Amino acid sequence: DAGVIQSPRHEVTEMGQEVTLRCKPISGHDYLFWYRQTMMRGLELLIYFNNNVPIDDSGMPEDRFSAKMPNASFSTLKIQPSEPRDSAVYFCASSRAAGNYGYTFGSGTRLTVV
């Protein structure tokens, strides 16, 4: 298994532009999570899905952030419009049934908004 695949690996964009981050979870995993990591705030959960349905999006910082999971093998996190304070590493993770398994994280997308 190739693991959780995220793209792009790095993204540099100008303030105000739309950014779309992509994630392919591990096949057979029922849960998908989007996290953001910064030095100041550590790893923060943004949103998670169970069987493609968003369950908790209380961590999404603002309406500028949106996430979708159109099928079991693909999810996107979109920021529109982007701002410099959105600069961070965004991780996608997936797991099997709740409570019994650890998460498998992707390699992350390092986003820089200038």
Place this chain on the structure above:
Amino acid sequence: SQKIEQNSEALNIQEGKTATLTCNYTNYSPAYLQWYRQDPGRGPVFLLLIRENEKEKRKERLKVTFDTTLKQSLFHITASQPADSATYLCAPSPDNAGNMLTFGGGTRLMVKP
């Protein structure tokens, strides 16, 4: 509010010694707790899961304890090696039976040869 505390200062130890990292949590009762390793520029990697009814769990050179009275987990690496140098994150489960993990800030471990 729920809080997870890990020592933010780096832990420096000599190769061959046992490293002990601490995770304290307050204002909730997790059903289980997970530990992850993160190397620079990479995503966290799952290491161990321990449940509230388990006092101790081992995997090779790793040992985790879970004291629900003290609200604390200890993570031990015996016979440490320079390759063990990384940041270690703890993640207690939510107490509402959900599956969304909240992570501590992590402790950086440096093992010197």
